[in-house]
Amino acid sequence: MSAAARAFAVDPSASLVDVARSAGVGRATLHRYFSSREELIREAGLDSLVQLEQALKAHRFERLAPDVALESLVGALTPWGDRLRFLLVVSELSQEPSLKAAEARVDEQLMRILLRARDEGVLRQDLPSAWLFATFEALLYAAWTSVAQGDLAANDAARTLHETLLHGHGTGRPAGSKKARPR
Amino acid sequence: MSAAARAFAVDPSASLVDVARSAGVGRATLHRYFSSREELIREAGLDSLVQLEQALKAHRFERLAPDVALESLVGALTPWGDRLRFLLVVSELSQEPSLKAAEARVDEQLMRILLRARDEGVLRQDLPSAWLFATFEALLYAAWTSVAQGDLAANDAARTLHETLLHGHGTGRPAGSKKARPR
DNA sequence: CTCATATGAGACAACTTAGTCTCACATGAG
DNA sequence: CTCATGTGAGACTAAGTTGTCTCATATGAG
Numbered sequence: 001m002s003a004a005a006r007a008f009a010v011d012p013s014a015s016l017v018d019v020a021r022s023a024g025v026g027r028a029t030l031h032r033y034f035s036s037r038e039e040l041i042r043e044a045g046l047d048s049l050v051q052l053e054q055a056l057k058a059h060r061f062e063r064l065a066p067d068v069a070l071e072s073l074v075g076a077l078t079p080w081g082d083r084l085r086f087l088l089v090v091s092e093l094s095q096e097p098s099l100k101a102a103e104a105r106v107d108e109q110l111m112r113i114l115l116r117a118r119d120e121g122v123l124r125q126d127l128p129s130a131w132l133f134a135t136f137e138a139l140l141y142a143a144w145t146s147v148a149q150g151d152l153a154a155n156d157a158a159r160t161l162h163e164t165l166l167h168g169h170g171t172g173r174p175a176g177s178k179k180a181r182p183r
Numbered sequence: 184m185s186a187a188a189r190a191f192a193v194d195p196s197a198s199l200v201d202v203a204r205s206a207g208v209g210r211a212t213l214h215r216y217f218s219s220r221e222e223l224i225r226e227a228g229l230d231s232l233v234q235l236e237q238a239l240k241a242h243r244f245e246r247l248a249p250d251v252a253l254e255s256l257v258g259a260l261t262p263w264g265d266r267l268r269f270l271l272v273v274s275e276l277s278q279e280p281s282l283k284a285a286e287a288r289v290d291e292q293l294m295r296i297l298l299r300a301r302d303e304g305v306l307r308q309d310l311p312s313a314w315l316f317a318t319f320e321a322l323l324y325a326a327w328t329s330v331a332q333g334d335l336a337a338n339d340a341a342r343t344l345h346e347t348l349l350h351g352h353g354t355g356r357p358a359g360s361k362k363a364r365p366r
Numbered sequence: 367c368t369c370a371t372a373t374g375a376g377a378c379a380a381c382t383t384a385g386t387c388t389c390a391c392a393t394g395a396g
Numbered sequence: 397c398t399c400a401t402g403t404g405a406g407a408c409t410a411a412g413t414t415g416t417c418t419c420a421t422a423t424g425a426g
Contacts, residue, residue: 011274013196015383026404028387037384089272091194123352127343130334134325135347142321151313160310164318166353168346169306198413209374214415373422382413392403 002083004044009086016040038092045093048083049102055080056109066117070165073113074140075158081144088141110136123166139165185266187227192269199223221275228276231266232285238263239292249300253348256296257323258341264327271324293319306349322348 003023007014016037020027034040059076061069077084087093114132117123123132143161146152152160186206190197199220203210217223242259244252260267270276270286297315300306306315326344329335335343 016385017383027384028405029403031385032402035385121354124354127347127352128334131329131343131347132352134329134334135322135352138321138325139318142317146314146317151311151317160314164310164314164351166351166355168349168351169310169315169318170349171304171307172349199415200413210414211375211417212373215372218415220414368426370425371423373420375420376418378415378417380414380416382411384411385409387408388406390403390405393401395400396398 001044001047004040005048005086006082008041008044008090009082012090041090041092042096042098045087045090045096045099046102048087049099049106052077052080052083052106053102053109056106061113062116066113066120067122067166069113070117070122071158071162073110074143074161074165077140078144078147078154078157078161081141081148084141084144088137107133136165184227184230187223188231188269189265191224191227191273192265195273224273224275225279225281228270228273228279228282229285231270232282232289235260235263235266235289236285236292239289244296245299249296249303250305250349252296253300253305254341254345256293257326257344257348260323261327261330261337261340261344264324264331267324267327271320290316319348 004019007019007022011018014022016027016030019040020030023030030040034043055076056073059072061073064072093099111129111133114123114136115129118125118129118132139161143152143157147154147157187202190202190205194201197205199210199213202223203213206213213223217226238259239256242255244256247255276282294312294316297306297319298312301308301312301315322344326335326340330337330340
């Protein structure tokens with residue numbers, strides 16, 4: 001199933017022949033476990049979400065100081081980059097009601113860590129949480145892609161991403177710092 | 184052709200029937216202008232790149248101070264979100280040698296703006312340029328998606344993205360500031 | 367009006383893919 | 397060994413997609 005997720009992450013329109021070959025099994029065997037392509041994608045998506053959820057749960061981030069939790073969070077998620085890519089890139093998944101629950105659980109778990117960091121003053125409070133979440137997701141994806149392409153050392157990924165997320169690429173002090181710059 | 188780009192951005196595996204319908208023409212007419220699906224995708228990709236290039240050229244960012252150029256850059260690119268999504272999401276495009284030249288021109292133009300900002304001290308200098316570029320692209324994509332989903336006001340997008348890119352979400356001063364934190 | 371041109375609708379064949387089924391083979395328990 | 401179980405290979409059908417073609421129609425120039 002992880003092979004399926006990987007195959008679909010590489011090419012969302014991969015045929016079942018491709019998936020079977022990349023999983024090292026026959027196409028018939030694939031059909032014995034998943035009655036249809038749709039079911040395979042759904043199950044692989046669900047599996048990816050469950051794996052992510054367990055990976056998150058296992059780290060018990062709530063025991064860490066919020067800024068440490070943030071950095072260790074990106075470190076914990078980077079190895080799951082291909083699963084994340086699969087979940088983000090396969091369009092059939094986004095409109096799959098049966099995954100909504102699992103997706104909500106993962107999102108909520110991530111959000112809890114982000115919001116705690118925000119509430120405890122590590123992250124600024126004047127931005128909508130949706131933007132915070134979208135930014136985190138996008139940077140995580142960028143980091144994984146960079147590692148996969150060899151542009152970023154795997155061991156640097158967590159630290160680099162953490163630093164970019166917190167401080168961006170600018171050199172100066174945060175201009176307005178409290179509020180959006182008055183125009 | 185912009186309709187084709189939009190259709191493929193929504194669903195990279197859209198059939199020619201879908202594309203034709205979303206463009207408001209018959210499938211036969213589509214074939215009269217593009218002899219094959221492959222050619223259609225290639226031409227639409229090339230068109231998107233050319234449009235992006237011209238949009239960038241028209242703004243003459245080199246006339247602006249680097250930090251102003253950065254903010255106006257994200258403002259200039261946000262309206263082209265669907266073209267960007269098309270270029271990023273359609274996997275056939277990434278392995279299309281005939282687009283390499285145009286892609287390189289666009290990338291080079293973006294990079295020039297980013298690197299100028301870096302060289303003049305607006306952006307920090309201790310990060311690989313590939314990471315700078317990947318981050319910019321990812322945040323741009325995130326901003327466009329947020330706007331499309333209604334999570335972010337279109338008028339705030341450029342300012343928000345610019346601020347996030349420069350200063351991130353953290354509240355504190357950039358910890359190490361000159362070098363990677365010693366471990 | 368007349369005619370050239372462009373278009374949409376639809377028929378058609380070739381190809382790919384999904385899903386089902388059968389058969390031969392390997393493996394492991396008894 | 398014997399047999400049940402799981403697997404891979406391959407045949408087969410149904411459906412969808414692509415690419416080509418024909419024909420009727422609309423539009424605009426002359």
